[in-house]
Amino acid sequence: xxxxxxxxxxxxxxxxxxxxxxxxxxxxxxxxxxxxxxxxxxxxxxxxxxxxxxxxxxxxxxxxxxxxxxxxxxxxxxxxxxxxxxxxxxxxxxxxxxxxxxxxxxxxxxxxxxxxxxxxxxxxxxxxxxxxxxxxxxxxxxxxxxxxxxxxxxxxxxxxxxxxxxxxxxxxxxxxxxxxxxxxxxxxxxxxxxxxxxxxxxxxxxxxxxxxxxxxxxxxxxxxxxxxxxxxxxxxxxxxxxxxxxxxxxxxxxxxxxxxxxxxxxxxxxxxxxxxxxxxxxxxxxxxxxxxxxxxx
Amino acid sequence: xxxxxxxxxxxxxxxxxxxxxxxxxxxxxxxxxxxxxxxxxxxxxxxxxxxxxxxxxxxxxxxxxxxxxxxxxxxxxxxxxxxxxxxxxxxxxxxxxxxxxxxxxxxxxxxxxxxxxxxxxxxxxxxxxxxxxxxxxxxxxxxxxxxxxxxxxxxxxxxxxxxxxxxxxxxxxxxxxxxxxxxxxxxxxxxxxxxxxxxxxxxxxxxxxxxxxxxxxxxxxxxxxxxxxxxxxxxxxxxxxxxxxxxxxx
Amino acid sequence: xxxxxxxxxxxxxxxxxxxxxxxxxxxxxxxxxxxxxxxxxxxxxxxxxxxxxxxxxxxxxxxxxxxxxxxxxxxxxxxxxxxxxxxxxxxxxxxxxxxxxxxxxxxxxxxxxxxxxxxxxxxxxxxxxxxxxxxxxxxxxxxxxxxxxxxxxxxxxxxxxxxxxxxxxxxxxxxxxxxxxxxxxxxxxxxxxxxxxxxxxxxxxxxxxx
Numbered sequence: 219x220x221x222x223x224x225x226x227x228x229x230x231x232x233x234x235x236x237x238x239x240x241x242x243x244x245x246x247x248x249x250x251x252x253x254x255x256x257x258x259x260x261x262x263x264x265x266x267x268x269x270x271x272x273x274x275x276x277x278x279x280x281x282x283x284x285x286x287x288x289x290x291x292x293x294x295x296x297x298x299x300x301x302x303x304x305x306x307x308x309x310x311x312x313x314x315x316x317x318x319x320x321x322x323x324x325x326x327x328x329x330x331x332x333x334x335x336x337x338x339x340x341x342x343x344x345x346x347x348x349x350x351x352x353x354x355x356x357x358x359x360x361x362x363x364x365x366x367x368x369x370x371x372x373x374x375x376x377x378x379x380x381x382x383x384x385x386x387x388x389x390x391x392x393x394x395x396x397x398x399x400x401x402x403x404x405x406x407x408x409x410x411x412x413x414x415x416x417x418x419x420x421x422x423x424x425x426x427x428x429x430x431x432x433x434x435x436x437x438x439x440x441x442x443x444x445x446x447x448x449x450x451x452x453x454x455x456x457x458x459x460x461x462x463x464x465x466x467x468x469x470x471x472x473x474x475x476x477x478x479x480x481x482x483x484x485x486x487x488x489x490x491x492x493x494x495x496x497x498x499x500x501x502x503x504x505x506x507x508x509x510x511x512x513x514x515x
Numbered sequence: 516x517x518x519x520x521x522x523x524x525x526x527x528x529x530x531x532x533x534x535x536x537x538x539x540x541x542x543x544x545x546x547x548x549x550x551x552x553x554x555x556x557x558x559x560x561x562x563x564x565x566x567x568x569x570x571x572x573x574x575x576x577x578x579x580x581x582x583x584x585x586x587x588x589x590x591x592x593x594x595x596x597x598x599x600x601x602x603x604x605x606x607x608x609x610x611x612x613x614x615x616x617x618x619x620x621x622x623x624x625x626x627x628x629x630x631x632x633x634x635x636x637x638x639x640x641x642x643x644x645x646x647x648x649x650x651x652x653x654x655x656x657x658x659x660x661x662x663x664x665x666x667x668x669x670x671x672x673x674x675x676x677x678x679x680x681x682x683x684x685x686x687x688x689x690x691x692x693x694x695x696x697x698x699x700x701x702x703x704x705x706x707x708x709x710x711x712x713x714x715x716x717x718x719x720x721x722x723x724x725x726x727x728x729x730x731x732x733x734x735x736x737x738x739x740x741x742x743x744x745x746x747x748x749x750x751x752x753x754x755x756x757x758x759x760x761x762x763x764x765x
Numbered sequence: 766x767x768x769x770x771x772x773x774x775x776x777x778x779x780x781x782x783x784x785x786x787x788x789x790x791x792x793x794x795x796x797x798x799x800x801x802x803x804x805x806x807x808x809x810x811x812x813x814x815x816x817x818x819x820x821x822x823x824x825x826x827x828x829x830x831x832x833x834x835x836x837x838x839x840x841x842x843x844x845x846x847x848x849x850x851x852x853x854x855x856x857x858x859x860x861x862x863x864x865x866x867x868x869x870x871x872x873x874x875x876x877x878x879x880x881x882x883x884x885x886x887x888x889x890x891x892x893x894x895x896x897x898x899x900x901x902x903x904x905x906x907x908x909x910x911x912x913x914x915x916x917x918x919x920x921x922x923x924x925x926x927x928x929x930x931x932x933x934x935x936x937x938x939x940x941x942x943x944x945x946x947x948x949x950x951x952x953x954x955x956x957x958x959x960x961x962x963x964x965x966x967x968x969x970x971x972x973x974x975x
Binding site for chain 3: 560565592601602663
């Protein structure tokens with residue numbers, strides 16, 4: 219009947235609109251990030267570098283809720299680049315056993331991503347955001363512990379807190395507890411990453427699974443225990459890019475190259491601190507960093 | 516033309532028809548008369564195989580109607596039902612042209628035939644573009660008849676076609692039916708529960724009761740009959756029956 | 766920055782997410798129609814299958830969306846891409862209204878009309894395409910309308926598993942604790958649902974038999 223043919227036409231027009239918009243982004247680059255401070259600072263840095271060095275329009279799609287969501291968005295072509303960590307890519311996405319050699323992990327991730335997902339890695343940003351097991355500075359000094367092995371004996375008296383992903387990931391809590399023989403009082407509390415440091419400071423927990431570049435470590439007088447048994451794999455921060463994007467826009471690759479080894483552990487800590495503790499705008503923090511390092515006007 | 520040979524029909528444990536044997540001659544109007552539940556509608560539907568007999572056979576034009584393509588059978592038989600059953604989403608013209616279209620006639624031929632039929636059933640040509648809901652009951656029923664005649668079938672099955680109409684319209688349509696028959700000489704099987712209609716329209720009346728054929732008589736014979744059921748019927752209609760009013764020769 | 770200015774400034778992202786949303790809803794509705802309408806026709810003609818089919822569709826309907834996404838995630842081919850998964854889930858949820866309305870629409874066609882058609886020598890497929898479907902079209906479309914409106918809402922949840930669409934704004938806004946971002950997803954989604962209801966409803970009315 220005629221009217222239903224009309225509706226079929228309208229529907230097919232809508233669908234073709236959708237398909238032509240989701241395949242490539244024309245002269246737009248979409249930068250994604252996960253939903254914690256460090257990730258969107260890195261996302262901002264990537265976005266601003268591309269804006270400064272190319273004529274492409276950059277769209278930001280930040281606060282994606284986790285590694286899986288970012289991976290799906292990359293595969294579907296909804297985002298073109300996002301900042302990831304080599305260790306996370308290795309264990310959570312590729313589901314392989316963690317390694318300890320930085321360069322080998324990078325190469326492994328790069329080659330697997332290229333062959334399996336048509337995604338590639340840009341050069342590392344220069345810092346290693348591995349997991350940092352934090353205790354209060356006062357406890358570290360009083361009990362004279364510097365390493366995880368030393369801390370193990372005190373764990374039965376301590377309550378622990380971890381982020382959700384850390385609890386579930388194979389390279390997270392389960393393996394660590396076994397490697398170091400940690401036995402906490404009660405089951406660990408699961409909370410948002412941003413709240414861990416404060417909970418530690420306020421004595422709600424005594425042991426927190428944070429990150430090495432947590433801005434609040436120096437600010438709140440927290441101490442990061444040494445991973446003396448090298449349990450945690452390297453977590454070099456790298457940009458992940460769709461290979462199609464590198465082919466269509468080689469200028470993006472050049473822009474990312476300028477960020478190679480540009481950020482040290484301390485640099486990242488400072489930027490995280492500015493946002494988390496001083497409540498500055500991540501866009502401004504990123505812009506300031508690029509200006510100081512002469513990477514962008 | 517149509518023959519029922521010892522036909523029986525059961526649904527589950529209910530015996531709807533029992534050992535029905537009946538012959539319908541070419542060109543005659545056979546009326547199936549009876550009350551509700553007597554099996555007359557079922558008998559009608561056995562002719563175009565809307566219903567299949569449990570035992571026995573129905574012959575149409577000498578061959579059994581369960582041999583051969585049922586679609587071909589039905590397309591060669593006109594079917595008129597009580598509520599007309601017109602397709603509400605088709606115009607009058609499209610309704611009438613249904614079977615010709617199915618048979619693949621070309622547009623021109625269908626249009627010509629439609630005009631012809633509208634005239635035959637007494638409807639103005641302007642109604643061709645209307646929809647059934649825009650017509651009166653009488654007009655709808657005329658369209659139903661036109662539709663049944665469209666492919667010029669030899670046999671016409673009519674299931675209480677005028678029962679839902681007001682008496683005046685019914686009278687009008689009955690008169691027109693007689694004129695139509697005079698002109699077209701179709702073989703008609705006509706179901707009704709109204710004795711007056713049966714006497715007026717039928718060349719023979721087959722009285723049915725509880726699934727059995729009770730008696731088969733001409734209208735004149737029926738009125739004078741001694742058969743208990745027939746006379747009960749006549750009495751129920753209060754006498755004052757003229758067996759042959761306005762009837763043409765059959 | 767007001768919501769309106771936010772929408773204008775990020776219009777290309779709003780447009781992109783809206784199109785993603787439409788894609789999810791559109792494709793799953795089409796699949797649901799391709800499966801559901803024939804199924805509805807079958808159970809309208811063979812009433813023995815009526816109860817099991819409708820019961821199954823009903824059960825699927827009662828599974829909470831996020832739970833269904835969770836069940837489907839571990840599957841090999843489907844779980845690899847969350848938009849495939851989302852489309853499958855949305856298709857499943859769209860089935861019940863479409864099957865049920867197709868069944869009701871066909872069942873509701875006047876029996877006298879069908880009998881007249883059959884008596885005049887229409888084959889079963891001629892009856893289906895020329896009589897039953899056109900007369901049931903309005904009711905069937907009503908089922909499609911319900912399915913589309915449900916899908917627009919459910920597709921917002923699909924963003925939770927990374928399938929994109931307007932739900933992404935909502936979830937991102939929640940993480941950022943930014944109302945404008947939440948509304949930038951919620952309001953277009955609501956508008957989409959209303960638009961779908963309106964346009965399909967219009968088609969429904971056009972097709973209603975007189």
